[in-house]
Amino acid sequence: MKISSLSPIGILDSGIGGLLIAKEMKIQMPNEYFIYFGDTKNMPYGEKSKDFIVKNSIKIASFLYKKNCKALVIACNSIASNALDFIQKKFYKKMLIFNVIDPVVKSTIFLSYKKIGIIATPATIHSNFYPKKIKKYYRHLDVIQISAPLLAPIIENGWKMRKINPIIKNYLNHLKSIDAILLACTHYLFLKKEIEDFYHGKVHLIDIQKIVVKEIKEKLNEKELLCLHTPYTWNRFPIFYTSNSIPFFFEKKVRILFGEKVFFKTHIFNFA
DSSP states (O other): OOOOTTSOEEEEESSSTTHHHHHHHHHHOTTOOEEEEEOTTTOOGGGSOHHHHHHHHHHHHHHHHHTTOSEEEEOOHHHHHHHHHHHHHHTTTTSEEEESSHHHHTOGGGGGOSEEEEEEOHHHHHHTHHHHHHHHHOTTOEEEEEEOTTHHHHHHTTOOHHHHHHHHHHHHTTSOSOSEEEEOSGGGGGGHHHHHHHTTTOSEEOOHHHHHHHHHHHHHHHTTOOOOOOOTTOOOOOEEEESSSOOHHHHHHHHHHHOSOOEEEEOOOOOO
């Protein structure tokens, strides 16, 4: 399939977590057209096996490839830490592959710190992907990881913040005496304010969205695939796919972040 700067960007996540990456893409690359897929049927990925994550994510990536996407953004840490190599191998030279881990761990921001905390899903923690990557570039860093299995599901289900706050505090009590914290699950980005409040501004929250999207924009520009202007005759509104009927909270978050000019679709996979 022939791609061009007008081809869409595919975004893959287990649910709503990647919406904040997509929002930052619209800010930094306002002319881009994207197709988002949230695997809401199988969410959360953080508690799934590596084999399950690999098989499912490749099916969804294949679906987005067939939509003629010029690039795929893996906006889920659990997928990136367990299936990135498999996805890269399958789609090598077919579309550009981006993820939410590599741009962050390569960022020079880590030169400013001595001890960082990472809060992630069980699947990401078990992969040990972050410490291996970070130590490759920054041997001086002391890295502490904790697993937070409850956070992604309760964020996805739209729990009230007063119910989530005690759970956040319980997890963060295990991450004291750190210089910076990395939210290694895009769902957790919805909790930035609460996490900043917990640390009273004394711990730096690494700005994942801006770092990741900056790299995407630079790479697209380098490959002459960055959409610099959209033909005024085109009404290309973002499309949001889910793997079961559109969850109420998913639709609500999409409309808050992107307004009313969006399309919702359901695509049912046979995830055997």
